[in-house]
Amino acid sequence: xxxxxxxxxxxxxxxxxxxxxxxxxxxxxxxxxxxxxxxxxxxxxxxxxxxxxxxxxxxxxxxxxxxxxxxxxxxxxxxxxxxxxxxxxxxxxxxxxxxxxxxxxxxxxxxxxxxxxxxxxxxxxxxxxxxxxxxxxxxxxxxxxxxxxxxxxxxxxxxxxxxxxxxxxxxxxxxxxxxxxxxxxxxxxxxxxxxxxxxxxxxxxxxxxxxxxxxxxxxxxxxxxxxxxxxxxxxxxxxxxxxxxxxxxxxxxxxxxxxxxxxxxxxxxxxxxx
Numbered sequence: 490x491x492x493x494x495x496x497x498x499x500x501x502x503x504x505x506x507x508x509x510x511x512x513x514x515x516x517x518x519x520x521x522x523x524x525x526x527x528x529x530x531x532x533x534x535x536x537x538x539x540x541x542x543x544x545x546x547x548x549x550x551x552x553x554x555x556x557x558x559x560x561x562x563x564x565x566x567x568x569x570x571x572x573x574x575x576x577x578x579x580x581x582x583x584x585x586x587x588x589x590x591x592x593x594x595x596x597x598x599x600x601x602x603x604x605x606x607x608x609x610x611x612x613x614x615x616x617x618x619x620x621x622x623x624x625x626x627x628x629x630x631x632x633x634x635x636x637x638x639x640x641x642x643x644x645x646x647x648x649x650x651x652x653x654x655x656x657x658x659x660x661x662x663x664x665x666x667x668x669x670x671x672x673x674x675x676x677x678x679x680x681x682x683x684x685x686x687x688x689x690x691x692x693x694x695x696x697x698x699x700x701x702x703x704x705x706x707x708x709x710x711x712x713x714x715x716x717x718x719x720x721x722x723x724x725x726x727x728x729x730x731x732x733x734x735x736x737x738x739x740x741x742x743x744x745x746x747x748x749x750x751x752x753x754x755x756x757x758x759x760x761x762x763x
Contacts, residue, residue: 522707542731557736567754
């Protein structure tokens with residue numbers, strides 16, 4: 490019960506942070522226009538008029554990515570403790586090690602294997618445009634070199650975090666099986682997976698059909714900006730196009746893995762009477 494209370498308190502703080510992050514980003518990107526259209530209602534704004542993202546918040550090594558890294562390494566701490574205890578079956582042990590290695594790779598890729606901290610130069614093969622490992626951001630990491638190291642693993646991770654528990658419920662896999670136990674150490678994870686899915690679907694559909702056209706978002710007259718195109722504004726709003734959605738999605742995914750590791754630790758402790 491105490492853990493569920495901690496989960497509730499943590500997520501109140503986390504989602505309050507998320508709410509104000511989205512509110513600020515919406516204002517930064519679109520608030521200036523609403524201020525011009527409805528000055529008596531939207532009377533205050535931090536918006537810049539560039540319909541972009543605040544680089545301090547959303548760019549590489551910004552606020553959101555820093556929070557991501559903190560969450561990932563907190564998760565690795567819990568998983569490493571589980572690996573060292575070895576109080577579970579071989580299947581669960583393999584799955585925990587696999588998850589640890591995957592998050593270890595992701596965590597160190599996020600900080601470019603320490604390059605962002607100690608500022609060393611990238612090897613030549615990351616800088617050479619003719620190299621198969623050419624890095625678009627000239628950093629010491631693989632995920633900026635190819636979809637093989639970025640988009641493909643990302644897709645599998647999203648599927649795991651959003652659909653593994655619903656599929657588990659659908660196929661009615663015995664809850665006592667090791668695989669089911671690993672997938673769903675707590676029912677609370679279902680809420681986190683549904684949130685990721687709920688926020689991801691509009692972005693997926695809108696981008697799949699290429700519905701957003703920001704050249705149509707702004708309507709100008711001779712004296713400048715007049716109003717937003719309502720349809721494009723609506724698409725921007727529901728798809729969260731005023732943030733770097735990939736970074737937001739990753740933040741939610743890493744939060745899912747954090748609580749998966751915490752609930753797994755607790756469930757294994759109860760199951761084995763550690």
